[in-house]
Amino acid sequence: RKEVEQDPGPFNVPEGATVAFNCTYSNSASQSFFWYRQDCRKEPKLLMSVYSSGNEDGRFTAQLNRASQYISLLIRDSKLSDSATYLCVVNPVGNDMRFGAGTRLTVKP
Amino acid sequence: DAMVIQNPRYQVTQFGKPVTLSCSQTLNHNVMYWYQQKSSQAPKLLFHYYDKDFNNEADTPDNFQSRRPNTSFCFLDIRSPGLGDAAMYLCATSIGYEQYFGPGTRLTVT
Numbered sequence: 001r002k003e004v005e006q007d008p009g010p011f012n013v014p015e016g017a018t019v020a021f022n023c024t025y026s027n028s029a030s031q032s033f034f035w036y037r038q039d040c041r042k043e044p045k046l047l048m049s050v051y052s053s054g055n056e057d058g059r060f061t062a063q064l065n066r067a068s069q070y071i072s073l074l075i076r077d078s079k080l081s082d083s084a085t086y087l088c089v090v091n092p093v094g095n096d097m098r099f100g101a102g103t104r105l106t107v108k109p
Numbered sequence: 110d111a112m113v114i115q116n117p118r119y120q121v122t123q124f125g126k127p128v129t130l131s132c133s134q135t136l137n138h139n140v141m142y143w144y145q146q147k148s149s150q151a152p153k154l155l156f157h158y159y160d161k162d163f164n165n166e167a168d169t170p171d172n173f174q175s176r177r178p179n180t181s182f183c184f185l186d187i188r189s190p191g192l193g194d195a196a197m198y199l200c201a202t203s204i205g206y207e208q209y210f211g212p213g214t215r216l217t218v219t
Contacts (some may be wrong), residue, residue, distance in 0.1 A: 004151075034208075043210035044210050045210065046207055046208065046209070049206075087152075089208075091206050094159075094164070095142075095157055096154065097154055097157075097206075101149075101150060101151040
């Protein structure tokens, strides 16, 4: 089993749609969780950290379910500029980081 | 304003010819990472430094080495590049656990 698993997609949605991504992780001792965004041929950029209580940043909402070992990202009112690959990242121990393979999103007019 | 700088952005090397990729940061972060990312795959952690403490991933080939002479700089040395080492190499820094990535160096092996 991979340490971090994501549905690879692609997700093709119209502008204005709501889309949700899930990510599961295998190490129950993992402490920190993140969503990164990566545009084609660019470096990953931090989108948001994921906190136990859930957190929201504008149109983006992240949630963590420790019991089920999954993290979710919800994007509301999708924009064309949201088209990218979304990477789930888990910190299992110390400063180690484990990336999911990413979920590709295309938002269409 | 660049915070994590990688040089060169594109590197072409010959099969078996040693190559060094460099990363520098202006953030004064204590942790620096090197990742390898192949097309349509997740970034794969090769190793990281916590200050001067080096942490090698168990499955990182011996062909890959790293040096961190000071807080600001970190180098990735590939001693004998093979065709399978062609990839994007990403450097990242962090303080706490949020990472800041450089633009990457795309390595081509001919």
